[in-house]
Amino acid sequence: MAKKPIQFHLNGSEKAIFVEEGQNLLDVIRRGVGDLTPKYGCGQGTCGTCTVLIDGKPHLSCLTLAETIEGRQVSTTGGLQRGAELHPLQKAFMEGFAAQCGYCTPGMLMAAKALLDKNPNPSRDEVVEAISGNICRCTGYEPIINAILEAAKAGGARRYG
């Protein structure tokens, strides 16, 4: 199968890799460059657990052709922390019991980050809208919504880029 070289930025660092035709971005991030934080849940774009940011906007990496990210900025939960310090969203998720099994959490965090980056003080409805593409089977969503609102209240989400 034909392979194609691509270059992109993952959480700020430059990556270069050969990808197969039709290979999806999730597979390239996980197995290609070894960032295991985005998860596979359905491979059909219905669960949101593979959500990553491309140039700051949330995308389903399982449905994104790897070839299309040439030269673009990709962010995952792996790049959310700044050194040892947790991102305000991570802190709020921990303190608010917003992660139970933890499998949807990386996708939720990226969907929430995309929201707070563009709207630092969202309403509850805006939070619900922002995570409406992400399925959580454990929490019933309430703790997640509350944690995102808490993180917004704590402010400073933008400092984490």
Place this chain on the structure above:
Amino acid sequence: MTIEFRKEYFADERDDNLNEIGKPTQRQDALGHVTGRSPFFDDHLFDGLLHIRCVRSPHHHARIRRIDTSEAERMPGVVRIITGRDVPQNLNTLLSLLDFGIDDEPLLSEKKVSYKGEPVAAVVAESERAARDAVAKVRVDWEELPAVFDVEEAVKPGAPVVNDIYPGNLFIYHGKYDHQKLRFGDVEAGFRQADQVIEGRYQMSPIEQAPTETCGAIAAPETNDRYVVYTSTQALFFSLDTTSKLLKTPSNRLHFIGGTVGGGFGGKVDSLHEPLAVLGTMLTGRPCKYIFDREEEMQVGAPRGAERWYIRDGVMNDGRIVARKFIGYFDSGAYTRLSSYAIIKGVGHLPGPYTIPNVYADVYCVFTNRTPATAMRGFGITGVDFAIEAHMDKVAHAVNMDPIELRILNAYRDGDMKAHRRLAKNTALIECCQVAAEKAQWPISQKARQASSLREGGGERAKIPNFTAIDQNGLVTGFTAGNYARKAKRSEPAAPQSLPTQTPRHDSVPVAPRYEQPVRPQHQPAASAPPPPAPPAQTASDARRTRFSSISGLRRR
């Protein structure tokens, strides 16, 4: 996060001077979860990882005439094709590990399939895509068979036989009966005594657990002649022992690592992935991953099973329930998995949290050509509780009584004898009803508000009925209660093979256990009835003085 405690209840039974209990505590895995570093099974990378995908039946019920893998074997990237012949012990039932049930399910079927999606072969390939492409090239010559999807249809004489181990389509309890029985008092006498008899039929569809992480496992050779297995299982030792049994490999050669489960809810106990992943590794010498895709998770992943319940209550006009009879059907799907056990659990729970002097239940574990059912949150209880509580509302309506007050009136109280002959302790249904009514601003009478689980239980209510109507309905022959564990222990030369040598059959054509034509228990004169079990040493008054405390065992009040 605030938790509301109603500490005014049972205050003298509890030590509140505790450091952790009752206070929110940070989960130890929370940091891993929010940083995305929690090690789920698929978060382990291996060089040269092979991918396993199964060839699955497109039919609900079919005989396998021939499996032709020759074209698939020549497909690019295919390393190995596995069929049932490659599985050292290709018949198992999960609960054989608990000495319960007969092996009835192959890992890869060789002769016939009994549900849509049943695996008959597995392709091991260099990539997932290569495995998928090769699966499409495996030719299976099917002979389609008539299928049965309804529990009551499946137990009729002449219904298609779903599972050859159980020709009546019914799981056999204790090697003896085609259903699990509960007999407490005499329900027929109770119905005669009752002012009204109220009947209901309830059913619940299968429910898929739908975890966000699909079920799967990765196996790899270790340097010490062992295999390491990373798995999503909820039941690590079930999976370990099942793999050991199916592959005839000592468990000390299997190094299982689990504990990080991306949602399970009961759907990750069936141990389907680990044996195949390890077998793939044994046959190829390379790391192998076997994971459900989402479609498989929904179609093949075992759901909570469907249930159908018929409930018949004898009720006095003042709301007291004096007799309750259940006929229940669990749809086990094509194989046993955990439904037979769910019924044992469920029958121990009947007649729900109520004190009823006459209780009868026949509960059938039925095989149909549907996806095998397994555990899910409270399985064995959830379906029948829905039926019981829906029926309680129906009864309340029939006797023109408030539904919450009907529950408080019939609720079990400390010291009452339950139908499975254990004294009730730590009961709290009355208090739950009171708090629920208060929160819903639902008016209940002064009397109902003042009722207590601690009062008016025991005494007459602690007694086992003087007469219990028993019967031999559903008696079967030709089945042994023997199974995997017991067979291994026995060394008699005449011990039967792993399968019954004679085809087990119902002794007589089973009377279709339909509620409309119930098999009446044979009333026996009290004199010739076997003596009731000895009363428990613990008396009702003891039970009221001593309530069980989860903190320190039995505590004196």
